[in-house]
Amino acid sequence: MGRKAVNVFPQSQKVLSQMGEQIRLARLRRELSSELVAERAGVSRQTVTAVEKGSPSVSMGAYVAVLHALGGLEQDLLLVAKDDEFGRKLQDLGLSQRKRAPRQTESEDM
Secondary structure, eight states: OOOOOOOOOHHHHHHHHHHHHHHHHHHHHTTOOHHHHHHHHTSOHHHHHHHHHTOTTSOHHHHHHHHHHTTSGGGGGGGTTTTOHHHHHHHHHHOOOOOOOOOOOHHHHO
């Protein structure tokens, strides 16, 4: 059974490629082989190579495992969409003001 092709926009592929290159450089700076990183991450060496190439067909979990194997770099993923200013503005525009019900007087309570 063949793999399902993943289609991404060119700009997104550029981001994935850049991220893969940064992961590769992080591995090289630590003087770790792709085999050792694969073993620590619990993935194949081919998966590490695919991550370093920025392949969109690699699961997010594999990216996280490789980043973890490099020494806790997966924490950087917590920065993704952390300060979503545009989304917050859209949310604020869509919020309607809640109106309070009129107060009931004592004569209405009875």
